[in-house]
Amino acid sequence: MTKYAMCIDPNKCIGCNACRIACQMQWSLSPAVYFNRLEEHVEGEYPKLSRVIVPVQCQHCDQPPCEKVCPTKATYKREDGVVLIDSDKCIKCKYCMAACPYNARVLNEDGLPQKCSFCADYVAKGGIPACVSTCMCKVRIFGDIDDPGSEISEYLASHQTVRIQGTSMYYVPPVKMDSSVLPPACVTPIHVNVLKDVAQPVSKGILGLAAAAVVGGVVLNNAKGGDKNHE
């Protein structure tokens, strides 16, 4: 089995945005559309300031909330862990955008809610994602964590890292700051669960009961026979 993951070391990031631009080049995105972003955190008081830049993108969740809400299964998770969008199936309802805990989706010019795909097409051919290969500080490591000999497996085995719970992402804890600056664990937003597990089943049930009542009404009224206007 293959299980793709990425490890990010925010301590090495200098905020040059080359990862974002390389990704935009790779996928021919317009300047306003990007799949990865840098979140800058500053603490302390001048002149004693500390800064950490945390790269954030689609975390390729184990149970993606965006997949749960997608009405057409356009969003799906592959066995290798990569979460992808089938643009032919997408109806642009944007449910996935509201469901994403990481705000990782971005609308392109055609209204398609796109996001990082872990460069799935290149990875399948043995390549590595553009954001990884372009980074001059080697902030990012990408690979198969089911392969013990892979670069990422060896890195995770020999360094202190934290896994973002429920995702395919690992981060090296920031040295100058608390780990709370890292992306949170994948928690399905409450509105996703309310929609899929409460509102829709209950309202379907109500509709079903109404339909049953109407069928019952038709049958019983006919059984009692005819046009009895006056009772």
Add this chain to the structure above:
Amino acid sequence: MSKEKNSDTIVRFSLPSRLGHGVHAVSFVILLLTGCALVFRGFGALIGPGGLRLFSNIHHLFGIIFTFVPVIILVFFSWKNTKRWLYDVTHWSKNDVEFVKAFPKTFFGFKVETPKQGRFNGGEKINSLLQIVGCTVIIITGWIMLVGNASAEVIAWARIIHSFAALGLGSVIMAHAFLALLHPGSKESIKGMIGGRVSRDWAWHHHALWVEEVESGDTDKTAPSAARSVIEG
């Protein structure tokens, strides 16, 4: 009862009332069907992504019609009737309550004595109120999603309320349509909504207080049958 006697008819709904109802009814059904494709995955899968995109366009178009056209008709072309309708459905008599209590039995065709009803019976009043409140909720949440400049969280909750209210109101409309089109006792009423007239005989048995009011000629008074039936009831 012979058909000949039915030719003795009285006017139940004016043309603007019928048009307002008709636009509301047709667009509601279209919106319910197109919207259900996103709720029932089997239905969505059946029509495929192309079908869903088409449904989405139809849904948005009829959402605009549903929002504005009935209100324009009812307010600008039928304000007197609309005012009267709003008064009637918000003023309840003992007779209306008795009617609602007996409603489940009459729905399934059991014989029940119900007290004299005004122009709208208790069930119709509930339906009207649910339509007014429910559609307001559906329209507001629908526009929040369509405009789309609210936060993702607000849009997500709008979606929940929208689909819940729509399917809930869809259930009400199913029962409403059954009573109007198929129920042996009440299906005469659809004639009032299409042609505008119902048989006096049927009206007398279902809306006696209203018939009394029409025939005594004081329909213009805004002291409606409901108020009187409180005393009678």
